[in-house]
Amino acid sequence: MDSTPTPLPPLPRAKPGEVLLLCTCYEDDGRARWGGLLGEIDGRPEDGALVLDGRRTLLRPVEGTGWSYLRGGSVPALVPDGGDTAPKVLVMADIPVAYGGDGPLLVDLAEIPGRGVRVPSSRLGVILDQLLGEELTFDDLVRDMDTRGMYQGDCGRPAFPAPTNPSRRSFPPLTATDACLLVRTCFDDDEGWRTLLDELGGADELGWVGADPDLDDIDVDHFPLTALAVDDRAYEGLLPGQVPALVPPEEHTTLVALADTRTFTRPGRPLTVVDLYDAPGHAAVLPCDQVGSLACNLDIANMDFSDFVAVEGVRPWWEE
Numbered sequence: 001m002d003s004t005p006t007p008l009p010p011l012p013r014a015k016p017g018e019v020l021l022l023c024t025c026y027e028d029d030g031r032a033r034w035g036g037l038l039g040e041i042d043g044r045p046e047d048g049a050l051v052l053d054g055r056r057t058l059l060r061p062v063e064g065t066g067w068s069y070l071r072g073g074s075v076p077a078l079v080p081d082g083g084d085t086a087p088k089v090l091v092m093a094d095i096p097v098a099y100g101g102d103g104p105l106l107v108d109l110a111e112i113p114g115r116g117v118r119v120p121s122s123r124l125g126v127i128l129d130q131l132l133g134e135e136l137t138f139d140d141l142v143r144d145m146d147t148r149g150m151y152q153g154d155c156g157r158p159a160f161p162a163p164t165n166p167s168r169r170s171f172p173p174l175t176a177t178d179a180c181l182l183v184r185t186c187f188d189d190d191e192g193w194r195t196l197l198d199e200l201g202g203a204d205e206l207g208w209v210g211a212d213p214d215l216d217d218i219d220v221d222h223f224p225l226t227a228l229a230v231d232d233r234a235y236e237g238l239l240p241g242q243v244p245a246l247v248p249p250e251e252h253t254t255l256v257a258l259a260d261t262r263t264f265t266r267p268g269r270p271l272t273v274v275d276l277y278d279a280p281g282h283a284a285v286l287p288c289d290q291v292g293s294l295a296c297n298l299d300i301a302n303m304d305f306s307d308f309v310a311v312e313g314v315r316p317w318w319e320e
Contacts, residue, residue: 009066025098033098040121052125073244076113114245115281149279156311176248180227192264225292244280
């Protein structure tokens with residue numbers, strides 16, 4: 001049997017002034033699940049698109065089961081090359097929209113392609129107009145989002161905001177895995193890197209850390225991290241917002257943890273963990289012995305990524 005993954009279908013080309021509104025959640029019979037989004041954005045149908053009330057922007061709903069469970073980070077690779085008219089942003093109606101009533105996900109297609117920010121449904125038209133009119137940048141959205149990845153949300157400011165000024169160098173795709181990746185991005189401390197791997201249970205000959213934990217000795221408050229360690233200078237300086245587009249779409253990778261400068265200079269060897277789903281590129285900075293608990297809780301859908309994002313000025317629960 002051929003196990004080659006089915007290629008994701010390319011997205012249609014957006015017309016000038018249009019923004020694609022992509023559904024990535026479907027019923028078993030193939031019907032799109034939009035949740036209450038189409039009613040909340042107050043759009044008037046016109047020629048297959050939605051004219052947002054009092055706004056310049058046209059939203060064109062796009063459906064197709066080939067995009068089911070598509071991650072925001074995979075979107076840029078599916079956008080046709082439009083040259084100077086290439087779209088700046090795409091709006092995604094994903095699982096949190098369909099089942100949780102959350103705001104739609106805006107995916108950056110221009111500044112740092114693949115990162116995402118959620119916005120309130122009722123303000124979607126205003127925000128898109130400001131983005132397309134260059135009154136607002138995607139960096140502005142990222143800098144002003146709360147711990148849940150919502151632009152101007154009310155859940156507190158992240159204690160460690162994701163950087164918005166990455167280098168413009170390119171990075172190779174990351175290894176495809178349905179587990180976790182531990183990526184070294186700082187190469188100033190070789191001994192520190194070896195110590196980190198030892199603290200995580202040691203790496204085997206294939207580069208996996210924590211692959212065979214002793215279940216009888218597991219501390220449930222510090223669940224061991226099982227991850228493939230990536231020690232490659234090609235990823236030096238990689239920042240959280242650049243990660244989602246590098247994760248191959250074939251596997252649903254749980255998370256990517258970056259061993260950056262902070263890892264080798266701060267107590268607890270904190271790792272910068274990157275959200276790949278709810279708000280791609282959003283970051284949580286955790287002591288290395290807490291990252292396994294985050295991965296485990298995401299795997300069993302017991303907690304959300306945002307539950308591990310420290311709030312500015314508030315002592316995080318894992319330090320209590």
